[in-house]
Amino acid sequence: MAILETKDLAFSYPDGTLALDDINVRIEQGKKIAFVGRNGSGKSTLFLAMNGTHRPKKGEIRFHGKPMKYDSKSLREIRKNIGIVFQNSDDQIFAPTIYQDVAFGPVNLGYPKEKVEEIVHRTLEYVGLTHLRDKPPHHLSGGQKKRVAIAGIIAMDPEIIILDEPLANLDPVGADEVMDLLNELNYFGKTIIISTHDVDLAYSWADYIFLMNERRVISEGMPDEIFMQDENLKAASLKRPVTLEMYEEIKRRGMARYQCCPRNIPDLVHALRSQHLLWVDVPPEVKEGDYVNLGILYGEYAQNSAYEAANCKVLHIHDDGLAIVEMDRKAFRAGSIGIYDTARHSREELLQVMERDGIECVGAMGKRSKLLAERDEIHLDVTAGVVDRSILNALSGQRCLILTNGGMVYHALERIRNYMDNSGLNIPVNILNPGSEEVVKQETARSMET
Amino acid sequence: MTHILDDYAVLSPLRYKNNWLKLAIVTFGILTGVSSSSPCVPFVIALCMGFATVRFGKISAGFYLRLLAAPAGFVLVSAVIIAFFFGEGAKLFSLGVWGLTLGVSEAGLNMALLVLARTLGGMSCLFFLSLTTPMIELFSVLKATGFPDSFIEIAMMMYRYIFVFLEVAMGVKYAQTVRLGYRDFRTSFRSMVMLGSNLFIRSWEQGEKLYVSMNARCYDGKLILLDEKRPVKLPEVVLTIAYFALVVTVYYFSRGMFIV
Numbered sequence: 001m002a003i004l005e006t007k008d009l010a011f012s013y014p015d016g017t018l019a020l021d022d023i024n025v026r027i028e029q030g031k032k033i034a035f036v037g038r039n040g041s042g043k044s045t046l047f048l049a050m051n052g053t054h055r056p057k058k059g060e061i062r063f064h065g066k067p068m069k070y071d072s073k074s075l076r077e078i079r080k081n082i083g084i085v086f087q088n089s090d091d092q093i094f095a096p097t098i099y100q101d102v103a104f105g106p107v108n109l110g111y112p113k114e115k116v117e118e119i120v121h122r123t124l125e126y127v128g129l130t131h132l133r134d135k136p137p138h139h140l141s142g143g144q145k146k147r148v149a150i151a152g153i154i155a156m157d158p159e160i161i162i163l164d165e166p167l168a169n170l171d172p173v174g175a176d177e178v179m180d181l182l183n184e185l186n187y188f189g190k191t192i193i194i195s196t197h198d199v200d201l202a203y204s205w206a207d208y209i210f211l212m213n214e215r216r217v218i219s220e221g222m223p224d225e226i227f228m229q230d231e232n233l234k235a236a237s238l239k240r241p242v243t244l245e246m247y248e249e250i251k252r253r254g255m256a257r258y259q260c261c262p263r264n265i266p267d268l269v270h271a272l273r274s275q276h277l278l279w280v281d282v283p284p285e286v287k288e289g290d291y292v293n294l295g296i297l298y299g300e301y302a303q304n305s306a307y308e309a310a311n312c313k314v315l316h317i318h319d320d321g322l323a324i325v326e327m328d329r330k331a332f333r334a335g336s337i338g339i340y341d342t343a344r345h346s347r348e349e350l351l352q353v354m355e356r357d358g359i360e361c362v363g364a365m366g367k368r369s370k371l372l373a374e375r376d377e378i379h380l381d382v383t384a385g386v387v388d389r390s391i392l393n394a395l396s397g398q399r400c401l402i403l404t405n406g407g408m409v410y411h412a413l414e415r416i417r418n419y420m421d422n423s424g425l426n427i428p429v430n431i432l433n434p435g436s437e438e439v440v441k442q443e444t445a446r447s448m449e450t
Numbered sequence: 451m452t453h454i455l456d457d458y459a460v461l462s463p464l465r466y467k468n469n470w471l472k473l474a475i476v477t478f479g480i481l482t483g484v485s486s487s488s489p490c491v492p493f494v495i496a497l498c499m500g501f502a503t504v505r506f507g508k509i510s511a512g513f514y515l516r517l518l519a520a521p522a523g524f525v526l527v528s529a530v531i532i533a534f535f536f537g538e539g540a541k542l543f544s545l546g547v548w549g550l551t552l553g554v555s556e557a558g559l560n561m562a563l564l565v566l567a568r569t570l571g572g573m574s575c576l577f578f579l580s581l582t583t584p585m586i587e588l589f590s591v592l593k594a595t596g597f598p599d600s601f602i603e604i605a606m607m608m609y610r611y612i613f614v615f616l617e618v619a620m621g622v623k624y625a626q627t628v629r630l631g632y633r634d635f636r637t638s639f640r641s642m643v644m645l646g647s648n649l650f651i652r653s654w655e656q657g658e659k660l661y662v663s664m665n666a667r668c669y670d671g672k673l674i675l676l677d678e679k680r681p682v683k684l685p686e687v688v689l690t691i692a693y694f695a696l697v698v699t700v701y702y703f704s705r706g707m708f709i710v
Contacts, residue, residue, distance in 0.1 A: 053662055076668050084666050090614050091659040092667075096586045096606045100674055108670040116674070134678075136460060136586055138613035152667065 003029040003191055004050065004082070004160060008059035011049055019045040021215045023059070027160075027193065032186050034202040035195040036226075037212030038237045043195035044087070046212075047162050050193075051082045080109060083153035087165040089145035090137075098124070098140075098148055099133040105156035123155045126406075127181060128367030143174025147367075150181060160191045167201065176384040179205065180366050184407045187414075203227055203241035204263050211236055224261040243268055266391040270423045280312065282323045290314050292325065335394035336428040339412055342369045343405040344433055347376045353432050354401060361393050365404040365412065373403055387415045394427045401432075454616075455580050464507045464582035468680045469591050475690060476579045482697055483571035488704035489563045491697060492571030498693055499574035507582045517577060518570075525569040533562035585609050590677045603673045611656060619649055 009023040020042050027033055035043045048054045050061060052068060052075045061068040068078060086092045095101035102123055106116045124130045127147045137145060146166065153161055166182070167175040179201075186192045196202050202209055202223065209226045211219040213236040219226060227233065227244050240248075243262055250256045255273050262268040286292060294310040312325035338357060340350060354362070363382030364370045373380050380403075382389045390400040402412055409431060416429045459465060464472070479499060483492040500518075504511050537557030544553030586609070592602050622645050626632065631641035 048662070051666055053666060076670075079666055079668050086659075086663055088659075091656070092663045094607050094610050094660055094664065095673065096589070096609050100606075103674050104669075105667045107672045107674050108668045110670070134586075136456075136584070136613070137610065138617070139457070139460065156668065 001029050002026045002062075003064060005062040005065075006050075006059065007062065009046075009049065009056050009061065010058040011045060011054050011056050019054075019215060020049065020056075023217055025210055025217060025220070027191065028208070029159075029191055030186070030189055031191060031207045032182075032205060033191070033193045033208050033210070034206035035193070035210045035212055036197065036199065036202045036236070036238065037195075038197055041212040041236070042215045043212055044164050047084055047164055047193075047195065050162060051084050052078045080156055081158050082160045082162065083156055083158035085146075085149050085153050085161065085163040085166065087168055089142070089149045092149045092152065093137045093145060096136055097134055098129065098137065101137065101148060102151045102155050105152060109156060119155050123151045126154070127151045128371065141174070143170050143177060146170060146174070146178055147181065150178070154185065158190070160193060161185065162193045164195050165197075166194050167196070167198065173384050177367055180408060183411050184366075187407045187411045197238065199227065199238055200241045200243070203244065211238075213237070223263065228261070247271060264388050266388055266395070266419055267422070269392065269395070270425070277315075278312065278325050278327055279322050280314075280325045281321055282314065282317065282325075284321065286314055286317070286323065288314055288317055288323075294327075335397045335399060337390050337394050337400045337402060337416060338430060338432045339402045339404065339409055340432045341405055341409050341435070342372050342403050344435060345372060349433065350376070350378070350403075357401075357432075358399055359401045360398045361390070361400045363390055363400065363402050365402060366406075366408050368405055369403040378403075387412050391416060391419055391427065395425065456584050458509060458513075458581050459584035460586075462507045462509065462582045465584060465587065466680065467582075467686065468682045469583060469587050471682050471686060471690065472579060472583055473591065475693070476575045478694060479575040479578075479697075480572055482701060483568055483575070486568075486701055486704070487564075489560075489567035490704040491701050492564075492567035494697060494700050495571040496567070496574040498696070499571075499578045503574070503578045503581055507578070509581050514577070514581075518573065521569060521573045525566055529562040529566045532565055533558045536561045590675045593675055593677075602675070606673060607660070611653070611660075614656070615649060615653060618652060619645060622648060 004025075004027040006023050006025050009020055010018070011020040012018045023046060035046065037043055045054065049056055052070065055070055063078060063082070068074070093101050095104055099120060103116050103120045106119050111119070120133075121130075124133055127150060129144065129147055129151065132140065132144065137148065140148065150161075150163075161182075163182070166178055170178060182192050182194075194202075194206075204223075206223055209221065209223050210217050211226055211232055218235060219229060219232045224244075227240055230240075233239060239245075243264065247256065247262050247268060250268075250272065256271045257273050262271050280292070280294070282292060290313075292312050292314060294312055310327055312327050315324045315326055317323040336357070338353070338359070340353065353359075361381045362373075362378060363386035364373050364380050365386045370380070370383065386402055386404075390402055393400050404412060413429065413431070416427060419425075420427060420429075479495045483495050486492060500514065503509050504514050533554045534552050535558070537555035537559070541553030541555055542559065544551050546552075589602055589606055592605070593599075623641075626641045626645065630637070632638045
């Protein structure tokens with residue numbers, strides 16, 4: 001269902017400069033949308049039109065199918081439901097303390113004092129900033145300010161959250177935390193719209209992409225469609241995402257299986273065709289296309305893991321009994337991924353679990369889990385791109401643990417299961433300390449499988 | 451990054467104590483210090499306040515002394531001048547400069563010591579307040595003393611954007627310095643003018659952005675105050691009463707007493 005639509009939208013600034021022209025977009029509920037375009041292509045102006053700040057010169061905007069009205073009461077309703085996070089956090093954070101700033105929206109919506117207090121407390125906890133509630137904003141880092149700005153918006157509980165260049169000026173870890181937060185919000189049903197000129201981000205994150213150039217939307221579609229259209233990308237002064245570029249080059253050299261299009265590094269790794277060709281003397285009963293087992297490699301022959309099983313696919317058999325086989329190495333020791341919900345955390349239990357499962361690689365997702373790990377002196381091997389990294393490590397035989405909490409537990413689980421579905425590779429994955437309702441869910445999932 | 455006094459106050463543990471108690475302590479200190487005729491009382495106040503700021507407020511002693519050095523240096527010079535030019539009567543000692551005889555009388559010296567003590571006492575009281583009570587805590591005090599809401603709201607936003615513009619100003623100043631904008635008097639003057647006009651335009655733009663962003667968050671004329679309930683605890687009361695008692699006792703016994 002379309003939650004937000006524009007019809008033939010045009011807007012010009014009071015001095016007559018045309019800023020938006022002939023914009024027709026349809027935004028589906030619960031999706032992750034990216035508007036991609038160079039600086040000055042009209043993304044920010046479009047966003048301000050979407051929350052009623054700019055009144056269109058021509059055309060209309062529909063929210064839940066109803067045309068947007070511009071009297072103050074309707075505007076309030078629109079702005080409560082369409083939150084916008086500006087590119088520069090300092091434009092948005094104007095109260096002298098974090099607490100007051102996050103409370104700004106709820107107070108102006110006329111909520112009673114206790115409710116405001118409860119909302120602010122919950123929101124700050126959610127973005128992991130409770131310890132900074134009495135600090136003035138100029139004592140915060142860029143990433144923290146961005147999370148305060150987002151908290152100020154989610155405190156109003158909007159249906160759509162629009163973020164203008166959410167990762168501008170953030171360091172990789174800060175950027176990762178903001179993206180984790182957005183994924184979690186999306187998981188709980190919020191529609192997220194971002195603008196960016198970072199093609200890699202848009203390609204790997206978004207469900208649907210609008211490509212903008214010179215005040216217009218020049219193309220729209222799924223990420224892999226959009227970024228395969230070289231002409232449009234050139235027109236918009238953008239380039240292909242690195243992952244896609246690498247995939248294209250690999251494919252051109254005949255090193256890729258046909259599988260379009262890898263969106264992240266695990267996908268890319270999976271797209272690689274195994275390149276080990278060997279001459280093997282095979283028994284006469286073996287036919288082309290069969291698999292033969294060459295035993296187990298270890299020591300310096302095993303490249304990625306302590307022990308590897310070498311299974312070979314027979315490609316061609318010569319008359320003299322020699323065959324060309326393609327070696328497919330499988331780590332002998334199966335890797336696994338455990339997810340630990342830090343919402344129900346005790347240090348003893350966690351250490352016990354790590355000991356029991358022989359965990360070799362620990363990653364933390366979300367600010368709260370990182371803080372907990374730091375407090376409990378648990379060494380983190382991975383702090384950015386945790387799910388991708390854990391999949392890659394598990395594929396090469398490591399046992400990984402992801403520390404996370406709340407909705408991100410399911411988000412991580414879903415990402416890993418998606419990878420398994422798409423690649424056909426099985427990675428044992430489970431929640432190590434499921435709560436009562438999750439036990440039921442896991443049981444039902446298991447019974448459905450069998 | 452440079453720290454300003456407010457930053458120290460935000461980080462001070464005394465920030466989380468009752469604002470009214472701190473205000474009472476400071477007001478008491480200033481009033482008794484000024485009304486005492488003997489320098490003993492303001493000296494005692496200066497010592498107590500300095501101790502409280504450094505010990506309980508966790509301000510480093512070195513920094514505190516450096517902070518106090520500016521007014522102290524100024525008042526020392528004034529005290530010397532007062533000692534020489536005030537007071538009639540017998541000179542304690544005198545010296546001749548180019549045929550003129552300059553001397554210090556008993557009254558003059560007493561006056562100088564009193565001025566010195568009062569200034570230090572008053573400054574240490576004010577430093578206690580400004581190093582332990584950040585502006586953000588004082589807004590609710592302003593509200594309680596009956597300032598109009600819109601005045602406080604504008605003050606709160608001004609407070610916030612002072613820091614934003616401070617950062618911008620430092621950035622611009624640095625950019626000017628590395629391009630030799632402060633090479634000599636003429637260029638410094640030009641650079642300062644450019645910095646000022648640039649800041650003016652920026653604050654104008656910031657105002658418009660602020661308006662848009664407040665509207666985008668459903669502004670309806672309400673900005674809440676940080677109104678924390680901070681009950682006064684028993685040890686604080688005991689300590690405060692002990693301090694008041696000490697000052698009052700010194701005040702009583704030092705009436706009319708002079709150092710020399």
